[in-house]
Amino acid sequence: MAPYHRSADEVGAGDDLSATIIACSTVMTAVSALAVGLRFYVQRRLFSTYAGEDWCIFAAWVFAAVSKAEAALGRHIEYLSSESIKAYLQASYFMALFYNLSLCFTKISILLLYLRVLRTYDYTRKAIYVTLGIVVVYNTWGLAMYFTMCIPIAKMWDSSITKGYCHPRDVWWALTYIHIITDFVIFVLPIPVILSMTLPALRKLGLLAVFCVGFFVCLVSVLRTIWLKALYDDIDVTWNLTSIANWSVAEINVAVVCACLTTLKPLLKTVFGPLVDWISPPQRSLETIQGSRPLTIGSAPLRAIHVESVGATAVVEENTSSEDRESKSRSSLGKVSSIDASRRAHARE
Numbered sequence: 001m002a003p004y005h006r007s008a009d010e011v012g013a014g015d016d017l018s019a020t021i022i023a024c025s026t027v028m029t030a031v032s033a034l035a036v037g038l039r040f041y042v043q044r045r046l047f048s049t050y051a052g053e054d055w056c057i058f059a060a061w062v063f064a065a066v067s068k069a070e071a072a073l074g075r076h077i078e079y080l081s082s083e084s085i086k087a088y089l090q091a092s093y094f095m096a097l098f099y100n101l102s103l104c105f106t107k108i109s110i111l112l113l114y115l116r117v118l119r120t121y122d123y124t125r126k127a128i129y130v131t132l133g134i135v136v137v138y139n140t141w142g143l144a145m146y147f148t149m150c151i152p153i154a155k156m157w158d159s160s161i162t163k164g165y166c167h168p169r170d171v172w173w174a175l176t177y178i179h180i181i182t183d184f185v186i187f188v189l190p191i192p193v194i195l196s197m198t199l200p201a202l203r204k205l206g207l208l209a210v211f212c213v214g215f216f217v218c219l220v221s222v223l224r225t226i227w228l229k230a231l232y233d234d235i236d237v238t239w240n241l242t243s244i245a246n247w248s249v250a251e252i253n254v255a256v257v258c259a260c261l262t263t264l265k266p267l268l269k270t271v272f273g274p275l276v277d278w279i280s281p282p283q284r285s286l287e288t289i290q291g292s293r294p295l296t297i298g299s300a301p302l303r304a305i306h307v308e309s310v311g312a313t314a315v316v317e318e319n320t321s322s323e324d325r326e327s328k329s330r331s332s333l334g335k336v337s338s339i340d341a342s343r344r345a346h347a348r349e
Contacts, residue, residue, distance in 0.1 A: 064102040124192065
């Protein structure tokens with residue numbers, strides 16, 4: 001459903017939605033800050049180290065925190081001074097830049113985590129590498145487009161500059177469509193792994209339900225694009241884009257929270273033990289199997305590799321070496337021989 005448009009008779013000089021922007025930004029930034037803080041606490045407490053995906057999600061949170069365009073947004077453009085409109089256009093430029101950087105680092109963080117915990121699945125690992133490459137390439141291209149949005153860049157907010165060049169809108173729609181596609185790909189990537197896990201049906205459903213939280217981000221991306229298309233040529237942009245700005249802030253912060261949920265199982269288990277046990281079958285802890293440091297990209301696994309996704313742990317046993325198999329075989333033969341000897345002794349008696 002498209003945002004509501006008011007008629008000219010309903011428009012008033014005193015209308016102001018800036019308070020909703022401040023409230024939305026404050027609440028969502030606080031929630032995502034809590035999620036990132038808890039993630040770093042768990043990593044520090046359990047593993048005493050941070051991985052690349054942790055620093056990527058921190059960068060994503062920083063960009064999300066500064067992704068605000070409060071200048072003149074929430075008021076009707078016909079009552080704004082030329083300086084206020086200029087301030088709004090400048091703020092919108094930086095908001096769009098930080099919005100995309102936040103989503104970029106969030107996606108990289110999630111994909112790096114996938115590489116660490118799903119790397120024993122060959123087809124999934126290859127798909128993750130391809131997706132990661134696409135994310136890096138199209139965001140690098142997008143960053144170049146943002147820095148050269150207009151030449152000179154001031155042409156975007158200074159109407160007195162008549163000469164110069166600005167990228168056509170098709171460039172931005174192309175970036176938006178690629179962004180939505182990668183959203184859905186990242187959401188779908190772990191699902192085949194979950195379905196292949198040897199878990200009770202209810203636990204599989206629980207895991208899938210947790211992953212569906214990430215579907216909210218995909219849905220908001222689609223709705224945001226539909227609303228932007230409907231309002232692209234709207235005159236009263238400072239008023240009618242307020243709801244889209246709020247949803248954009250919610251989108252990037254919820255994406256950060258979703259990326260952090262995958263690492264908070266130990267903390268969630270402490271607080272919601274029975275619920276987490278219902279979703280995730282009890283297994284030996286990652287520390288017992290792998291030592292104090294979690295698996296990272298390229299690290300050699302020990303006798304068992306734990307595949308963790310949103311609070312679930314599946315153990316993938318590696319093939320033992322030929323020496324181990326021979327040793328076990330000799331041990332088994334020895335036990336059989338001992339049993340046979342004991343039986344013969346009893347038979348003689």
